[in-house]
Amino acid sequence: MLQRIVLINDKYGGFGGTEEYINSLARLLDPLGYETSIIYGKKYPKNFSNPLIREFRLPFLKERYAKAKPYELAKLCGYINKIRPDIVYIHNIFDYRIITAIRKAHLGKIIWYCHDHFFYCLTELKVFNDQQYELPLGKHCITNIQAGRCIERYPLRDLNLNEIFLERKKLLESSFLFDEIVVISKYMESNLIKNEVPKEKINLVPRQVYIPEKIERREEGKNILYVGRVVKEKGVDHLIKALEFIYCNVKLTIVGSGDAGYIEKCRFLAKDLKGKKKGLEIIFTGQKSHREVFEFYKKASVVAIPSLWPEPFGVVAAESLAQEVPVVAYNVGGIDTIIKDGKTGLLAEPRNIKExxxxxxxxxxxxxxxRKMGKNGRKFVKLKFDPQKHVDAILRLFS
Structure with missing residues (x-):
């Protein structure tokens, strides 16, 4: 019997990890008799399409701080009634009004995948005074942002922080409307529990990772690879500075786009360091497709993840290990879900550039x-994060 699932997210296409997950899930569910639809706010690139997914666009879903209007919510409910889904699977949604409207429109199961820290952190990054922040959402968050103690993903200090705080509290409270909640690391589970999300609704599900059947390693020299957004919270400047403590000739390839001002800062650091260290090569490739990124993995000696913010999981780490490429990372957030220190890679003390x-x-x-760590890593990823394990866990929630 055909089952219908509708995914609801701010974006659709080839934008980032959530969007990659959505496309991957549709491929995994199709042979099992699921018809997948998506209601989204913005598509990137604009010509992106997936023949397995029916598309419905509502531009207001992409807004982070706007309040959904009644006529917008009516359109959303209209699409849900048109699709008639068995399951509503919510991803990155930023307004409690949307969740409340979905609950009224859909009597069946509603599942929420908590991808990041938006629900319980005003800045979304959980970084306080350059340290991983452990406290739940509270009025102290407003004071800390006003004092400039937090790294901000988006400029907040010119906005009405009290209003944003109240909106975020209502969003957090709307988690009671979900039937099931998906997280992919114990770190994310602990954050939700700290913020009084019902523990009995939280499900720790293994994140699916693409695992190629054959490994095509074409390692060239001593190749360090970074993959991800080039923004402050990702610590790319830390990685460039860390090259000063590597005493052999290496090549660093930085794959990704991001904040123009921060990229310029990183380029300046790279140019300065190359002037001091003979034989050092640093390349900025800009944004690459998911398929192109896997070609870079094949040539890498090691993948570096210098994140300053507590990564919810670390998909890049898992993808690297699936290709038998070991990882060195700062020990933040849920990264230790993937990197077992000394076995599948090496963990460094956060912000310790020398280490x-x-x-x-x-x-x-x-x-x-x-090579030993790379092989251990591939075995670990195959054991824990095989796509079928994720599908089996999700299907249990669907039923």
């Missing part, structure tokens, strides 16, 4: 140890 550089250098110089 980060030394551990990257160690794997670049010790090929035998590097």
């Amino acid at each position: 980060l550089g030394e551990k990257i250098g160690y794997l670049c110089s010790n090929k035998e140890e590097s």
Whole structure:
């Protein structure tokens, strides 16, 4: 019997991790008799299409701080009534009014996948005084932002923080309307529990990871790879500075786009360091497709993840290990879900640039140890994050 699922997200296409997940899920569910639709706010690139997904666009879904108007909510409910889904699967939604409207329009199961920290952190990054922040959402968050103690993903200090706080509290409270909640790391589970989300609704589900059947390693020299957004919270400047503590000739490839001002800062750091270290090569490739990124993995000796913000999981780490490429990362957030220190990679103390550089250098110089960690990593990812394990867990929630 045909089952209908509708996914609701701010974006659709090839934008980032959530969008990649949505397309992957549709491919996995199609052979099982599921018809997948998506209601989204913005598509990137504009000509993107997936023959397995029916598209419905509502531009207001992409807004982070707008309040959905009654006529917009009526359109959303109209689409849900048209699709007649068995399951509504919510992803990145920023307004409690939307969740309330969906609950009224749909009597069946509603599942929420908590991808990041938006529901319980005003800045979305959980970084306070350059440290991972552990407290739940509260009025202290307003004071900290006003004092400039938090890294902000988007400029907030010129906005009405009291109003944003109240909106976010209502969004958090709307989690009671979900039948099931999906998280992919114990770190994310602990954050929801701290913020009084019903524990009995939270399900720790293994995130599916693309695992190629065959490994095509074409390692060239001592190649360090970074994949991700080039923004402050990702710590790319830390990675460039860490090269000073690597005492062999290496090449760093930075794959991704981001904040223009921050990229310029990183380019300046790279140029300055190349002037001091002979034989050092640093390349900025800009944005690449998911398929192109896998070509970079094949040539890498080690993947570096210097994130300052607490990563909910670390998809790049899992993808790297699936290709037998070991990872060196700052030990933040849910990254230890993937990186088992000394077994599948190496963890450095957060913001310890010297330690980060030394551990990257160690794997670049010790090929035998590097290969061993890569092989361990692939075995670990196949055991824990095979796509079928994710589908089985999701289907249990659907039923």
